[in-house]
Amino acid sequence: MGCTPDELRRWLPGASGGRAVAWRADGADVRIGGGRLHLDWQVLPPRRIASIVLPRLQVRFDFDDVGADERRGFMRFFDLYTHRGGG
Template sequence: MQAAYPAGFEREMGCTEAELLRWLPGAVNGRALTLLARSAEVIIGGGRLTLAWHELPPRRIALMSMPRLAIVFHFEGVDEAERHAFMRFFDLYTQRGGG
């Protein structure tokens, strides 16, 4: 988890588009969500978050292959505290199991 989340940033997630679409309704924690073609809009308080994504080539390590998406997060009218709270929940919700 990051210490701060700017109004706009890009990150890579190890998932397929289908997985992301399954996660989004829960990951936005009950907020209004509109899904579009390879993008989504989430209402956060008096502002919004626009997500846009595209597939990247899979990451390959030896015989293992992991799907990847590049996701752009763009917050408008969402203050730093709201961005941090939203992203904290989003990150925990979309975190894969491990160690």
């Protein structure tokens, strides 16, 4: 993802649709129905394009006891919520 850990922490409560979030040092757990999403992240070197420097974060999504339809719905909402606009 093109963000910093602090940005992802700010976005996650809204991006998870208001679900309960339990924070960890480099991750979070989100309750989805009777299951959970375990998010883990690691900072990557920034992407440099000419004089532009973009942060990068490797994010792992690990769903536990979450059905396929719920996963797809969560990821669609998360993806739309975290998109950044551009000109």
